[in-house]
Amino acid sequence: MNVSLFIAKRYLRSKSSNNAINFITYIALLGVILGSASLFIVLSGFAGLKDFTLEFSNIVDPDLKAEASLGKSFTLLNDEISRLREIDDIIHFSKIIEERVLITSEEKKCLAIIKGVDDQFENVVDIESKIEHGSWIDQKSNQIVTGWGIANNLSIGVLDFTRAINVYVPKPGKKQITSTNNAFNSTKAVNVGVFYINENLNDNYVFTSIDLAKNLLNYRPNQISSIAFKLNETTDKELVKKEIQSILGDKVKVKDRTQLNDALYKMLNTEYLAVYLIFTLVLIIAFFNIIGSLIMMMLDKKQSLNTLFNLGIHLKDIRKIFFLQGSLMSIVGGFIGILLGLLLILNQHYGPDFLKIYITPTLAYPTKIKIVNLFLVFITISVLGILASKIASARITKSLIKNI
Numbered sequence: 471m472n473v474s475l476f477i478a479k480r481y482l483r484s485k486s487s488n489n490a491i492n493f494i495t496y497i498a499l500l501g502v503i504l505g506s507a508s509l510f511i512v513l514s515g516f517a518g519l520k521d522f523t524l525e526f527s528n529i530v531d532p533d534l535k536a537e538a539s540l541g542k543s544f545t546l547l548n549d550e551i552s553r554l555r556e557i558d559d560i561i562h563f564s565k566i567i568e569e570r571v572l573i574t575s576e577e578k579k580c581l582a583i584i585k586g587v588d589d590q591f592e593n594v595v596d597i598e599s600k601i602e603h604g605s606w607i608d609q610k611s612n613q614i615v616t617g618w619g620i621a622n623n624l625s626i627g628v629l630d631f632t633r634a635i636n637v638y639v640p641k642p643g644k645k646q647i648t649s650t651n652n653a654f655n656s657t658k659a660v661n662v663g664v665f666y667i668n669e670n671l672n673d674n675y676v677f678t679s680i681d682l683a684k685n686l687l688n689y690r691p692n693q694i695s696s697i698a699f700k701l702n703e704t705t706d707k708e709l710v711k712k713e714i715q716s717i718l719g720d721k722v723k724v725k726d727r728t729q730l731n732d733a734l735y736k737m738l739n740t741e742y743l744a745v746y747l748i749f750t751l752v753l754i755i756a757f758f759n760i761i762g763s764l765i766m767m768m769l770d771k772k773q774s775l776n777t778l779f780n781l782g783i784h785l786k787d788i789r790k791i792f793f794l795q796g797s798l799m800s801i802v803g804g805f806i807g808i809l810l811g812l813l814l815i816l817n818q819h820y821g822p823d824f825l826k827i828y829i830t831p832t833l834a835y836p837t838k839i840k841i842v843n844l845f846l847v848f849i850t851i852s853v854l855g856i857l858a859s860k861i862a863s864a865r866i867t868k869s870l871i872k873n874i
Contacts, residue, residue, distance in 0.1 A: 474787050477778075478794035491766045498763040499803050501756035506807030506851050507814070509749045513843040514815045516745055518836035520738050524731070529667055530675075531730050532564075532594050532698035534707065536714055536722040542569065543695050544721045553717045554697075559705035562593040567683040568695045572638040572654075573676065575624040582620055582676045584637065586683025594700040597665065597677070604628035604663030609679045615663035619673030626661050635659045637676075639686055655686050697722075750850060757800070757858040764796050764862035775866070785868060793863040800855020808847055815839055 538544040546565065554563060567586035572579060589609050592598055598606050607613040614635070616626070626633055638654040659678070666672060684691070701710055711724045718724075728735055768775070775788055818826055818837045827835045 474790040475794055477791045478798060491763070491770050494759070494766055495763045495799075498756075498759035499799055501759050502753075502800055502803030502851065502855070503807040503810065505749075505753040505756045506804040506847055507811040508807075509746075509753065509850065510808050510811035510843060510847045511814055512745055512749055513742075513847065514811070514837045514839055515835060516742055517840050517843065518838040520742070521838055522836040523668075523734070523738065528727060529600055530595055530597060530671060531727045533701040534699040534711060534714065534724055534726055535730055536697040536699070536718055536724045538695060539721055539723045543567070543689065543693050544718075545690070545692050546694055546697070546718075547692065550717055554714065557710065557713055559702050559710050560699055561702060562590050562700045564588050564590040564594045564698045565680060565694045566591070566696045566698055567680055567687065567689060569639060569683070569687055571676070571686075573620065573624065574636045574638070575626050575633050578624045580620060580623045582616075583674050584614075584639075584676050584678055584683060584686070586678050586680040588680045591698070594698045600665045600667050601663045602666045604661075606663060607677060607679055608662075609681065611679065612657060612659050612682055613662045613678065614659045615665055615677040616661055617672035617675050618664055618666045619669065620676060621661065621664045623673075628661060628663060630661065635661060637686060641688070655688065657682065657686055746846075750854075753850065753854055757854050760796055760800060760855065760858045761862045763799075764792050764859065765865055767795070768792060768862075768866060779868075785866070789863040789866045791863075792866065793859045796859025796862055797852075797856050800858065801852055804848055804851030804855070807851070808844060811847075812839070812844075 554560060565588050567584075569584055571582055571584045573582050592606065601615065602618065604615070607615055614637075616624075621627070624635070626635060635658065636656055637659050638656045641653060641655055659682075665677075680694075683689070684693070699710075699714070701707065707726055711726070714724050715722070778788060779785070815837050816839075818834060829835050
């Protein structure tokens with residue numbers, strides 16, 4: 471058996487005759503345990519919060535979306551529609567028109583984005599599941615479905631015929647404006663539903679039929695803003711993207727969900743990295759206790775080390791004893807910490823309600839156990855422990871051992 475490893479294990483298990491050294495060692499080990507547990511819990515909490523945030527965005531974001539590469543709209547030809555329908559991996563696709571509008575109700579008004587969709591939109595995204603009150607729009611009507619924020623700002627309810635709702639959009643052209651009637655296209659609408667997804671969508675979006683949006687914007691019959699696609703779950707998205715791009719050409723850009731929410735993904739990934747670095751810094755501070763406890767142990771074991779040296783044990787092997795002791799302390803502490811963190815995260819999923827942490831009275835804080843986080847925490851603890859042990863063991867010199 472390796473002598474250095476054997477002695478390192480003995481030193482790790484045994485107590486020192488000096489209580490102060492024992493106390494410092496326990497504090498150092500506790501710091502590693504709590505540090506690794508905290509890092510794992512925070513990363514798991516952030517992973518759960520990330521999925522929770524993206525879940526709401528994915529409700530209205532299709533698998534793929536073809537947007538106009540220039541301007542706000544493009545022309546979709548009948549031949550292109552036929553070719554898109556021939557792609558087996560596309561289950562459904564929906565034509566969409568989007569534009570900023572002004573919505574008024576009596577003396578109240580707000581800016582919004584009107585989203586005109588066809589009858590296939592419900593098959594592409596599960597929008598109906600997020601309608602809190604009322605129902606979805608009828609295609610052959612002047613109905614709208616508003617976000618909760620817009621409905622609140624305008625003080626409108628569902629099927630409230632006592633409050634007139636008007637939608638205005640500027641008329642295209644370069645002529646001089648002589649009156650408001652010449653400046654805007656307008657239509658009266660009836661609110662038949664209120665959806666609740668997230669703050670951004672609730673405060674900005676209004677859904678209506680694609681025909682109403684076309685009439686309001688003076689679009690041609692085959693002029694649209696984008697196409698939303700629903701794909702088979704097992705399909706290769708990149709392959710389908712290329713097929714769609716080849717059919718529609720350079721007039722569109724085909725994007726997946728990540729590209730549609732690139733700003734959100736970048737923000738979440740940046741925050742994830744920032745959280746990891748901050749808690750790693752906390753762990754680095756905790757590992758100074760490991761260095762301190764090892765140095766105190768060296769001073770306490772000077773006589774034993776002198777005996778080992780006189781018996782023929784090389785200086786590098788004596789250094790290796792404390793290097794292995796510190797590394798074992800870090801790895802064991804990290805493992806216990808990860809196990810403790812794992813139990814706390816599992817409790818958030820399966821434990822009794824009174825032990826869970828809640829964001830709201832009914833919503834438990836979202837968490838997610840990811841294998842990559844387990845390995846990331848363990849590798850971080852191991853690397854920091856090895857570095858701390860290397861720094862501490864380098865303090866052993868011949869003069870320290872012989873000076874008794």
